[in-house]
Amino acid sequence: MTGQHPWRPSRRRLTDALLAALAPVAVCSVALGGLTTWVGAGEAGSPARIDVTAGRVFLPYGDSTETAAFFTVSNSGGADDRLVxxxxxxxxxxxxxxxxxxxxxxxxxxxxxxxxTVPAGGELSMAPHGVDVTLRAGSGWHAGELVPFTLHFERSGRIRTVAVVVRPGEPGS
Known part of the structure; x- marks a missing residue:
């Protein structure tokens, strides 16, 4: 094979090849940067983190045994959860x-x-004019007594807590 010159790419072909390779690399770099920021902020795949506080249950009035319990359920995680x-x-x-x-x-x-629903980064604050837990009171409950409860969540499982028995209308009730 004498007389033939080896193939040499032209400047235009080199430029086109470089641009074709650069586009996916740039897109991947931008996506990786965004994901790194998201993970660094603690929001990527962050599960619900449930905390139950301020449990109270109304002391039934008169001969009635029907009453209601209320809790404040906070979610400091990055995903919603549901009290079921x-x-x-x-x-x-x-x-x-x-x-x-x-x-x-x-x-x-x-x-x-x-x-x-207990929203991510938010709370469910139970109240008499919103969501609450209706129940029949145990016999002989007195104001100040602690009543055990287990709250069952779709993703977070079971959380045990207590509610203090309070008279409706008193401070903190």
Missing amino acids: AVTSTAVGGDIALSGHRMTPSGAAYKDRVASA
Whole structure:
């Protein structure tokens, strides 16, 4: 093979090849930088971190045994969670998550809810005019007594806590 020159790329071909290789490298670098920032901020794949505080249960009035319990549920994690059930060894009968609704005429009524969302970085603050836990009080409860509860979450599992028995209308109730 005498007389043939070896193939040599032209300047234009080298420029086109370099640009073709540079585009995916640039896109990957930008994506990697964004993911690194997200992970560095602690938000990537951060599970729900649930904390239950301020548990209180109303002392029933008169001969009634039906009452309600309230908790503040905080989520310092990066994912939402859902409260799906509440149980207690100190409570007889049915315990349910309830929400209070208003009729068009202005009357209030309670309605069972299947679950309550605890948003990422937020909280679920139970109250008499919102979401609460309806139950039948144990016999002989007194103000100041501690009642054990277990809150069941979709992702975080079970969290045991206590609620203090309070009289409705008193400070902290």
